[in-house]
Amino acid sequence: MRGAPAGRPAKARLPPGYAAALRRSVRVTVSAAAGFYLFLYGFDSAVAATYALFAAVAMAGLSHIPGTGRQRAATLLPAVPACLLLITLGTWLSVRTWSAVLGMLVVGFVLAFVAVGGPRPAGAGPGLQLMYILPSFPPYAPGSLGERLAGATVGLVLLVLAEAFLLPDRTEGAPYRERAARAADAAARCAEGLLSPPYVLDGDALRSVREVSESLRSSRVPEADRPAGPGLRERALAHTGLAARTLLGRLASLSGGPAAGGTVTDVLRAVRDTSVETAARLRGGNPAGEARARLTEARHAVASGPDLGDPPAVLRSHAAVLEVADAALAMSTAAELAVRGRAAAPTAAPGRFWYARMRAPHLWWRRLSGHTRQRSVFFQNAVRLALALAAARLIAGVDTLPHGFWMLLATLTLTRTTARQTRGTVRVALTGTLVGAVVVAVLLASVGTDTVVYAAALPPLMLIAFTLGPVKGVGWAQAMFTLVVALVFAQLAPATWRLAEFRLLDVLAGSAVGIVFGLLAWPRGAHDELRRSMALMLRCAAETVVATTAQVAVGGARTPSGTAPGHGSLQHALVMAEAAYAQYASEPAERKGPDAAQDWQATLISGHHVLWGADRLLVPPEPLVVPPLPREPAAAATRIGDRVAACMLLVSQRLDPGPDPPGAPVELRATAAGEVSRDPPGAPRLYYATAEWLGSLRADLERIVGPPSQARVEEPR
Template sequence: MAGVVKAPSGPQAPRASRAAVPAGYRRAGRRAVRVTAAAGGGFYLFLYAFDSVTAATYALFAAVALGGLSRIPGTGRQRAAVMLRAAPWSWVLITLGTFLAVRTWSAVAGMLVVGFALAFLAVCGPRPAGAAPGLQLLYILPCFPPYDPGSLGERLGGAAVGLGLLVLAEAFLFPERPEPSYGERVAAAARLAGHWARVLGAPPYALTAQDARAAHSAAQGLRPSRVPEPARPAGPGLRDRALAHSGLAARAVLSRLTRLGPPPAGSHGPGVLDAVARVTDETALRLTGEGTEVPGRTHEELARIRTALVTAPHSGTGPDSAPAQRRRASLLEIVDATLALSMAATLAVHGRTAGAVASPGRFWYAGRRAPELWWHRLAGNVGRRSVHFQNAVRISLALAAARLIAGVDTLPHGFWALLATLTLTRTTVAETRVTVRQALTGTLVGALVAAGLLIAAGSDTTVYAVILPFVMLGAFTLGPVKGVGWTQALFTVVVSMVFAQLAHSTWQLAEFRLLEVLAGSAIGAVFGLLAWPRGAHDEVRRSGAELVREAAEIVVATVAAVVAGGLREPRATAPGHRSLQHGLILAESAFAQFQREPDGAGRGVGVLRTGASSTDPDWQATLMMAHHTLWGSDRLLVPPPPPAGPDGPTVEPPLGREAAAEVQRLGDRVAGRMLLVSAAVDPGGDTPEAPVPLRDPTVAAGLEADPPDASPAYYVAVSWLDGLLSDLERITGTGKDGAAGPA
């Protein structure tokens, strides 16, 4: 009948009801059920079946620590695997806390050392960083009365049961579909690059605007900020490093392909691009588990093509005309990035077994063992310029101070003061101030509710036992979605219901909770104010400025070597790379923290006046510029392997006088503009009053007026330098593509 709308029936109704619940509540609700089941199961088992208050306490807080306080990314089974690996460390921490707690000075010293070590775990990737707060709580818990080393067995047994129940709950309750892995994302980008290479290798030799947008979207999808935390290759191990390297190389291939124009008559092109397409296809198969060759025949063929592009003779006429040489330089960049993508993917899949065939410069990590790579990551972040080091110092000092105050003043529940310090201290003083205000408001409301329940129920523990699971479900569902105020309010009720079952309690328990949260948050606020109060705000600027300065030094050194005829001695990598690679470690960690801080993208972190418009820097483009500097310098200075055959490689002739002068002029300009951008980014630098164009306004692109003695090395050098100018335009937002270029 017209005008009658039928209500959904059958299986459609549940789908509609699920869609009505926001995804954040669904995720938090599933997690709340897991944590409540594990924590409540262990707590009730030990308290009411075995009459063990100590084991019950540790079973509950072990599950709450790693299930509620920790934020381990990934699916339930991925989190369960992390928790299993963390279990032995949790027993070590409980043991240390138990024996060090008997003296205030030893407890404070232990808090300082353990607090720093656990906070510094953030350098090892998102999963160790996510587990660190929970491990901190497991060390804090035994640091307070009763000081009873004789109960260590009960403590460890309770924690083992709580963690075991949590692992089972994470693995089997509400299983989740995993996010696409980073390798799968790189494989999709590699397939797309292969498709575009074939398109560019046949008439009309051009991508449509829609194709360019698709390539841009695929490249942007590999940026760490666009990848969910579980899929980010952020660890210090070989496979994670190789995956991250393959993502950078895939983005470089896509970027260079979208800038490749139609070939001049008789120039290099279709054969090279066909080989690029076959290598990217093979790489995609390897990343998805369908290819096994190491490194692959097509990779070796493309390596020979690269050598031919570098060593081909140059006559200056016909196929070797200036337009053809420019295209050859562009193809060399594409081939070089494709080879890097292929080798990085091989290392990511096959690990150290493929290390023997990797370049020792670009893939310096290929032959290193895991402990050495972990040490390299840790050592690279030790120093006041590292935001991970700053955060670890801040939280360890705050926790040690809180423990000292709790020990000297004998706070009745000093555990709560340290827990407040741990959970409410943020990386910026502004964020800490907002968080503390919300937390204190929530704690006050929760304390009033808890006091009312304690007065009404009195000593009837049955009431608290019935209420506790429902309050826990609410706390772990609403807290992550509604914010810190709700978390503190509901958690105050949770701990009141827990301690009311462990010992006779009055309404003053809620009062103690409020006072000690106030003390802990005040300590966190003080140390947030004293120790790097702006978080990554200034550090991301300093590290970005340092990156651009070091890139300028490499440009100067590389251009000088090219003008002089190349490196005097063979090297695994170009000079100056070690300092720039170390700078990348610091800049990437600062940028990652900057993204997590509130309003990190729009706080006005340094306005640049280096072009037609003023804008905030594009930090991702800054990191990519550093990588392009490294890769281009190696391309110019590190000789390729000799081709197969009895004749050996053709020696590249040195630049002629006019070509050398032109490369020197453009190199000086690029280095000068890098220093200009660096000064504008640096919080202590001097920004010029008037805008200065990045490119020479008298020369349209810096490539039109080629000297008569130009050689292939000239075109490779100029192509690299012009690409760096494009990177600077992305950083400052002054190019035609703005700051959102695909690289």
């Protein structure tokens, strides 16, 4: 290791994680302490001082809004009116225990359920919950509402200013739009490579494709940059990333395949130019869209060209390049929607881009209503937390616990999505609270009522608490927070060592409530729901595959976009599976056995490929009536579709956590691939397009089940 240059001392560096935690701690401490001291010692208002401090602590110290300081400030600013509304509601409902409990049940559910809106609303949820919890306890004092609102407003405004301007954070990694632009650049390079001799991608190019594609996975993207919201632009940006990953995979599969020539060359050139155009648009440029228009024309020329006795190898290459063109068009259209919003809606196909013409309230309603079902993990989490908070509020009200809101705060902060995780968290938290309570008891007994000591010690203690807590874990956080609240309340009113006793008892009671409801309500979190939702999604995909191949075989009128067989049920199953995967990825890695190596992302992508392929085959631009396939190609397409669907059902059975343990790993033999290689006589282009789609689905299934060396189960015959 190289030392520092002679005569120049080495710079001291904080360990990883401490620097960011220290910056956030400074912002919380400055905003909370400034509001607290301003009202307590400047205006002699203990009520306003309390709300100024806890508003800042709730929305920054207890919430986990992702992103840089400025990104958090942008989230906090529109949340200020919601905080004031919750304080008003909690103040008026605290008149009776039953009204406060009922309000806690409703408010707790709503604020937890808003997590369907993405990482930022989910991160703000705990802080917003505390904004209702704090005023929902006696004394019933509506006359102090003005002071409460004034204190909270000042605390929140100070916090927004601190997040925006104090110790700015560095952006970690590239934004999602830039990642998608890099994927488009990589696609352009791949298309260019396939246009030049020897018409294959070398090992370096394939490794680059894999790296760029992996960078778009949600687990590799910082929470603040994930396009997970229900809005048009966020949906379109997520769609862009998915289409880019699909395009890269399709281009990589062409390596060693079709040689450039004729219409295939025209399509690949248009794919290259469209990818360059997409990257420019994502980086803020304003390309005219000519490349996408050329790609549309080239794709149409390949898809609708007459069957003039072309050999099967040529028709198969045409089908493969149509898969590439389709993915490139989807990427380009989604990117334009992500950048221009509703202004780009006329260019979007109404089926695949169903959200393009919807306004924000409608899109939010679609997201919320789609998760108001028992199988939604967002619904499960909201019910679990709302019931736990309402029970804690009832116990605190009936027993008239001193500082009862600490009990609800413990329930809020210590309840996790799995019973095992809650038990482990509570054990560590109680240990930390006990240590903190002992220190508080000694401190209060020694100092007595000398508020000057508490006032001087509070800011440095807050700085330490909000630095160590996020880095060292929940035990340290509870110990340090116990000290912080003790110093706060010791300045608000004379306090004895019994304040530490109340704090410990409240945390113990709140933890017990969290454990009980963690055991009663979906104790395994997203584990079983993930397997169940993925299995259901694959069953819906199998039904769509069978229905699509059957309809392709018999022909008929063009299917309206978005109404292909099984389209609606598969789309909803995908939404549920994506939500379960998002929660599963956020839970601690306690995974052994099949879950440890399962590629859930590949499972989700296979569902999207089924939807896209079904729409592409059943919603052609021309003609209005699709002719039926000849007898032998129709029988072959139906047979291959049935086999692929049967493989999907096998994988689904393996994933579904029924009464029996997951089945043995599945090996998907190349039977259907053999069927494709035996080209039926007189097969038209539509047959090869169908066979190529089914072949890509088989490749998706191979990625789901892993290498053949890890699994052996016969494919159904």
